[in-house]
Amino acid sequence: MRTVMLFVSLLLTATIAQAAPPAPPLDFRQLVEMPDLPRSLMRADMQDHLVALNEIIGYLAENNLAAAGETAEKRMGQSTMGKHAAIARGQGPGRFMPETMQQMGWNMHDSATEFAKVAKSGDRAKAFASLQQLTSSCVACHMSFRTR
Numbered sequence: 001m002r003t004v005m006l007f008v009s010l011l012l013t014a015t016i017a018q019a020a021p022p023a024p025p026l027d028f029r030q031l032v033e034m035p036d037l038p039r040s041l042m043r044a045d046m047q048d049h050l051v052a053l054n055e056i057i058g059y060l061a062e063n064n065l066a067a068a069g070e071t072a073e074k075r076m077g078q079s080t081m082g083k084h085a086a087i088a089r090g091q092g093p094g095r096f097m098p099e100t101m102q103q104m105g106w107n108m109h110d111s112a113t114e115f116a117k118v119a120k121s122g123d124r125a126k127a128f129a130s131l132q133q134l135t136s137s138c139v140a141c142h143m144s145f146r147t148r
């Protein structure tokens with residue numbers, strides 16, 4: 001009888017455990033809080049980075065390295081830094097980032113400008129290697145920080 005009870009209680013525990021929702025995956029990223037304006041400026045930038053990246057890959061596939069480089073510089077390069085100054089008036093996303101995150105942001109702009117230079121030189125293999133430096137800068141920040 002005791003064995004049967006034990007079996008029933010084990011079965012019940014197993015059923016309850018199955019019914020409980022699975023734990024969501026852990027998120028180790030650091031939360032960076034920002035007011036709505038800088039956060040939405042950053043989101044708009046991010047969306048455009050992704051679109052630009054997609055265009056760059058398309059240009060590389062067509063062997064149009066000049067256009068790939070130009071897109072990188074115009075949309076993500078050093079020349080785009082501070083482009084929100086007029087709207088943000090000192091409340092740009094960079095101001096709310098911890099130093100490491102800022103550094104990762106600058107690193108992204110530098111990598112985009114470096115890619116633009118390499119692409120201009122016309123060496124496709126080097127351009128791909130340099131593009132991966134750029135995407136690594138996206139990955140580094142995404143794996144470290146979140147804003148919500």
Ligand code: HEC
Nearest residue numbers: 043046047049050101104105108137138141145146147148
């Ligand atoms: C300095 C840090 C940093 C860098 C560099 C960076 N990102 Fe982000 N990105 C973020 C953060 C933080 C978020 C918001 C994630 C969150 O809060 O869940 C984000 C969100 C996004 C999103 C989602 C936007 C949405 O729809 O909400 C996309 C797409 C994106 N990034 C693309 C990119 C690409 C592509 C690159 C590289 C070219 C890049 N990011 C580089 C920090 C960065």
